[in-house]
Amino acid sequence: MKLCDICGKKEATLVVRQLDKDGKATDLNVCAECAKKRGLTGVEESPPESGAVITELKSKVDDSDAKVVCMRCGMSFAEFKRVGKLGCADCYQTFAEKLRPIIRRLHGSVQHIGKTANQGRKRAQERLEIQRLRAELEKAIKQEDYEKAAALRDRLKRREDETGS
Amino acid sequence: MKLAPEKIGAWLSGSGPDSDVVISTRVRFARNLVDVPFVVRMKQFEQELVLETVRWALADTGYLKQGQFFEEEMLVEPDGLYFVERHLASPDLITCKNRKGLFVSEDETVSLMVNEEDHIRFQVLASGFDFATAFGKAAELDEKLEGQLAYAFSPEFGFLTACPTNVGTALRVSVFLHLPGLVLTREIEKVLRGAYALGLLVRGVYGEGSETRGNLFQVSNRQTLGQSEAEIVEVVSGVCRQIIDYEHKARQFLMHNLRVEVEDKVFRSLGLLRGARIISTEEATNLLATVRFGVALGIINELKLAEVSQLLILIRPANLQVILGEKLTGAEQEERRATFIREKLVR
Numbered sequence: 001m002k003l004c005d006i007c008g009k010k011e012a013t014l015v016v017r018q019l020d021k022d023g024k025a026t027d028l029n030v031c032a033e034c035a036k037k038r039g040l041t042g043v044e045e046s047p048p049e050s051g052a053v054i055t056e057l058k059s060k061v062d063d064s065d066a067k068v069v070c071m072r073c074g075m076s077f078a079e080f081k082r083v084g085k086l087g088c089a090d091c092y093q094t095f096a097e098k099l100r101p102i103i104r105r106l107h108g109s110v111q112h113i114g115k116t117a118n119q120g121r122k123r124a125q126e127r128l129e130i131q132r133l134r135a136e137l138e139k140a141i142k143q144e145d146y147e148k149a150a151a152l153r154d155r156l157k158r159r160e161d162e163t164g165s
Numbered sequence: 166m167k168l169a170p171e172k173i174g175a176w177l178s179g180s181g182p183d184s185d186v187v188i189s190t191r192v193r194f195a196r197n198l199v200d201v202p203f204v205v206r207m208k209q210f211e212q213e214l215v216l217e218t219v220r221w222a223l224a225d226t227g228y229l230k231q232g233q234f235f236e237e238e239m240l241v242e243p244d245g246l247y248f249v250e251r252h253l254a255s256p257d258l259i260t261c262k263n264r265k266g267l268f269v270s271e272d273e274t275v276s277l278m279v280n281e282e283d284h285i286r287f288q289v290l291a292s293g294f295d296f297a298t299a300f301g302k303a304a305e306l307d308e309k310l311e312g313q314l315a316y317a318f319s320p321e322f323g324f325l326t327a328c329p330t331n332v333g334t335a336l337r338v339s340v341f342l343h344l345p346g347l348v349l350t351r352e353i354e355k356v357l358r359g360a361y362a363l364g365l366l367v368r369g370v371y372g373e374g375s376e377t378r379g380n381l382f383q384v385s386n387r388q389t390l391g392q393s394e395a396e397i398v399e400v401v402s403g404v405c406r407q408i409i410d411y412e413h414k415a416r417q418f419l420m421h422n423l424r425v426e427v428e429d430k431v432f433r434s435l436g437l438l439r440g441a442r443i444i445s446t447e448e449a450t451n452l453l454a455t456v457r458f459g460v461a462l463g464i465i466n467e468l469k470l471a472e473v474s475q476l477l478i479l480i481r482p483a484n485l486q487v488i489l490g491e492k493l494t495g496a497e498q499e500e501r502r503a504t505f506i507r508e509k510l511v512r
Binding site for chain 1: 197198199200201202203204205206210213214217218282307311315316317318319320321322323324325327328329330332333334336355358359362366387388389390391392393394395396
């Protein structure tokens with residue numbers, strides 16, 4: 001247990017980092033009471049609760065947010081702020097500028113460290129394509145567009161043979 | 166419905182390290198497929214597409230054979246709550262209207278949700294304080310699934326998730342702690358505030374919001390980006406190690422200075438559970454937790470930690486009804502719960 005550097009009595013709950021003119025940092029361990037007395041709260045305090053950040057986000061939707069729209073899924077930044085969820089992977093690219101400050105507040109960082117994904121595995125792509133073709137085929141049959149359905153069936157058959165699915 | 170209601174997760178075996186204080190360790194990853202919109206923007210055929218693709222991947226990796234894949238009516242209220250009470254699914258999975266799926270391994274240590282907030286969310290639970298097992302198994306599943314699926318990823322933001330609160334590693338690790346010693350010695354608030362100041366999230370396990378029941382707490386990481394998976398595990402595990410040590414000290418203090426009072430509390434709880442004819446989930450949870458404390462301290466020798474920890478789940482409304490094989494009204498539940506507990510605690 002670290003004692004407060006100011007009163008020397010209570011348990012320190014906060015680390016205050018002070019930078020001098022040369023940018024040299026000194027860390028000060030302070031208890032909650034002394035921090036309050038000296039107006040030190042809010043300095044190097046724990047990051048905000050993610051729920052609070054999202055709630056704040058929802059309350060601050062403005063006109064300019066409606067103009068930024070993801071080309072792929074059609075989500076606007078205003079809509080993201082309202083629902084707190086993004087529409088697709090491309091949204092991160094489209095809204096990158098506006099997302100960075102939010103992500104920094106949530107995580108204290110904007111750079112991923114850690115495991116990297118193995119992108120675009122061939123087999124995964126093939127499977128998705130087959131699933132897509134199946135869905136399209138079903139739709140064509142439902143709409144009684146048999147010509148299209150026949151073409152889709154042949155394409156599907158070819159793809160399935162190729163991939164051995 | 167193919168459930169084994171009275172058989173419950175291996176993660177509740179009470180056999181892992183520090184089981185007297187830690188009920189379980191949980192590791193969860195969120196993943197999304199690169200070519201499909203996220204859940205809020207998915208059309209129904211895309212939801213089905215993801216469901217099929219994930220099921221396919223689970224089959225190819227051999228996981229599907231080690232458990233069951235649940236869909237449709239199994240995942241809506243009231244039956245779906247069975248999985249929520251067992252910590253195998255989130256309440257959101259059950260309430261959302263998506264085409265969704267849930268894979269649960271035979272021993273209930275591995276579960277995977279499809280089309281909840283993200284396309285895929287999977288977790289591994291281990292008994293006691295055991296990150297090595299939980300993280301090891303979760304990383305292995307991640308690796309195998311990735312051999313079959315292409316995930317949405319950016320070098321800057323990491324694994325892309327529907328909500329930016331999960332982006333990066335998309336890893337949430339948590340420890341499910343039983344801290345009656347710290348509650349009784351009134352040290353709990355200080356400890357939990359300390360954990361929060363270190364960037365962790367502390368919640369009560371049962372009950373809405375921060376309300377806690379049975380002195381059961383869940384400590385997890387708040388941030389998922391900017392730290393590696395190993396660092397996240399290290400931080401949570403380091404803070405929990407300290408909390409566990411504090412709890413042990415508090416228990417020693419209590420046994421040394423207030424032994425009779427603690428014994429009184431424990432045996433009164435056991436007496437109430439053995440005598441009650443009507444009991445609510447809340448009251449039963451509190452009393453069972455106190456009995457668990459008594460077992461951990463060696464005050465009660467005729468019961469095992471695992472039995473008591475498992476009862477905490479078996480007595481919850483959906484589980485109780487599945488076990489008894491009947492739909493019961495609130496009042497009926499309270500009566501049958503009391504009988505069920507009495508039968509289990511008779512020695």
